[in-house]
């Protein structure tokens with residue numbers, strides 16, 4: 039029986055459960071012996087000119103080895119914005135700010151000490167003379183807002199379409215049109231392991247950098263660019279990574295500064311950021327404002343939809359600035375809407391830069407259309423499940439091209455919706471809701487839906503096929519090693535990739551070792567993100583294993599003096615045998631002993647895949663206090679074939695929790711001066727175990743044909759489906775009291791306010 | 806500098822420490838026991854949880870000198886022979902860990918919770934672990950692990966009224 043599809047326990051766990059993972063801060067290595075410690079002096083102001091920096095006082099503080107400011111690094115090139123073709127190329131930054139700071143937390147100087155305890159005190163002694171400027175905050179910036187980048191002449195980082203490209207007659211013929219501006223708020227990725235780096239230079243001028251990341255090869259490329267080096271001069275090693283969620287792709291300025299310090303001092307250097315630094319200086323996620331307009335017939339046919347996006351890119355445009363591109367691609371989601379259009383604008387503000395966060399651009403699209411569906415359903419007084427069913431694309435087996443250029447591979451959205459409704463006991467829930475409404479229960483029940491389709495495993499662009507490489511080697515002792523260009527940080531690749539090789543090679547999972555994240559060992563790779571790993575990296579492992587068997591078959595034929603065609607591979611013995619004569623056999627390990635048995639391959643997929651599903655959230659809202667409680671989460675997440683249900687479920691659970699957290703708990707907040715008010719775990723409302731229930735997962739598997747495994751990505755489904763389901767549920771709980779919308783996070787205070795406003799409105803109508 | 810004597814994972818230790826040295830840094834840097842992690846600077850996340858005289862504490866909030874004369878158990882100490890402790894084994898069985906960063910602290914918190922309440926309800930587990938953050942698992946499988954561990958550690962026992970599992 040094949041091991042694929044079974045609940046294989048993780049081979050990586052015993053290590054994590056005994057000595058703990060070896061994260062960057064835990065790395066003990068000769069090359070790092072005698073390392074100094076780097077501390078960043080960060081801007082306390084959102085927007086200011088720097089008149090001068092004086093590090094002299096800190097130099098005499100205990101243990102201080104050196105201190106540097108931007109001027110010391112001025113010979114390094116200015117860092118262009120990510121995707122400078124799409125983004126205003128004048129919006130550049132420096133590793134350490136030189137004449138201006140543009141967000142609270144921007145690195146301005148570094149102090150290097152002998153011991154980690156000395157840095158916190160020493161950075162206080164760096165004197166910086168700032169000339170404060172007005173902050174720039176929000177989505178709709180006033181025309182006279184000060185410019186973050188004078189040379190750019192604008193605070194608009196980039197645009198995809200604009201108001202003048204909108205069709206004035208888009209909603210003609212619609213009986214009902216609803217429009218609303220809503221906010222998909224900024225949140226903190228907050229992996230439990232903060233950012234870190236350790237750097238050492240060898241005598242031949244080569245850098246070795248240990249950095250928690252999502253793909254060593256991409257991190258090497260960015261680190262080399264930041265330091266003005268050739269990639270061949272940089273080796274990146276990925277220790278265990280304590281969560282990433284999109285925010286650990288590539289390299290940040292801090293990583294490059296640590297490497298620069300190590301070179302300058304001729305001594306290895308280390309840095310681990312504090313949680314305070316992490317919350318103000320690791321990229322944030324989301325941060326979009328949506329103006330949604332939806333129109334259709336009174337009986338629930340949606341005929342037209344418009345999405346206008348403003349992305350708050352933060353101070354320096356990074357990937358967040360272009361994520362609206364993905365949001366636009368997924369504008370209509372799983373629905374068949376005859377007329378739809380979307381435009382986007384990214385603006386820079388004096389806040390932490392925005393990057394990718396679990397889902398990256400797609401949760402925003404789903405949140406917008408799912409809120410629109412509910413607003414439309416409420417307006418026409420039809421059950422939201424019915425409105426969805428009526429407008430979902432019918433099941434398709436041939437790829438479906440949307441008006442926004444996405445090519446959905448396979449899908450059966452109505453089946454996903456029905457399955458979720460059935461698992462939730464939807465009719466019964468609506469009945470219970472009606473009873474509570476009728477009895478004016480203080481605790482009202484809300485049921486929220488979200489049907490989604492998302493894009494996973496996208497290549498570099500819509501037309502470039504996604505690829506990933508893998509090597510598989512069988513050793514003379516019967517063990518095997520896999521090298522992968524993907525980069526696990528909790529997903530369980532070591533187990534999953536071993537299952538794939540084991541299934542082909544007949545070598546037990548425990549005897550297969552996975553290696554990743556060392557650019558000298560594995561020079562190429564796309565890393566792990568965008569839910570790409572299994573469908574491309576896993577498929578590559580299977581392909582490499584199969585190719586290895588072909589090489590082995592040839593050698594076995596020679597060794598057994600038989601025809602290749604007469605050989606059968608016996609998985610139970612991991613050996614080739616002559617058909618009809620099992621005695622005449624040779625195990626892979628013997629072939630490996632005779633000659634190294636290794637294959638490297640590149641798997642190439644025809645395109646991205648499109649997982650889909652429906653989430654149902656059930657919440658209770660205390661109408662006196664406004665407090666929402668999430669009672670149940672029922673989800674269908676169809677990501678094609680499931681390789682290891684244990685791991686797939688884990689991905690769903692984590693995503694659902696993060697998605698729910700955005701809906702009713704988490705938000706990054708700035709005050710009117712641009713000061714972050716959520717700069718510690720005492721202030722950032724990180725989701726805890728008491729705020730979510732156990733989740734109810736329903737199964738559905740619609741295979742893709744884009745890889746032989748039939749798998750799509752599962753890593754981000756949770757955050758894409760759960761957020762709008764929970765938000766819709768909170769609103770649904772109080773909809774009968776006149777509430778149509780509550781922005782996220784739908785906290786007690788916001789719900790209470792919405793209830794008060796609705797009551798005031800109905801009161802004034804009564805009189 | 807102050808001299809302290811304490812027991813770490815059953816081993817007698819004595820060290821000269823700075824008065825401001827945190828227990829977590831003593832364990833990580835001086836003892837080389839790096840399972841406990843630092844995840845925050847406000848005593849919020851629990852990644853640093855260890856047992857002090859068998860009760861869970863956040864070792865980022867305890868000074869090394871305060872542990873003088875006491876016995877400290879870290880995740881490493883739960884598995885002296887490399888054999889998984891029943892609570893750790895339940896975490897593996899139920900996929901209660903992903904990236905592993907919160908895990909040593911989470912397991913120690915769970916051990917302490919089960920010592921206090923051998924048969925907690927799901928709600929009691931969630932309340933007991935409120936001070937331990939996890940970004941990966943959504944807590945679902947962590948809660949399942951702890952409930953499972955309770956059954957393994959004391960198979961005959963029964964959960965308090967209001968059973969939910």
Ligand code: FES
Pocket residue numbers: 842843844845846847848849850851852853854863864865866
């Ligand atoms: S590090 Fe101790 S509670 Fe966060």
Ligand code: FES
Pocket residue numbers: 230280281528901902903904905906907908938939940941942
């Ligand atoms: S397993 Fe990653 S933080 Fe808990």
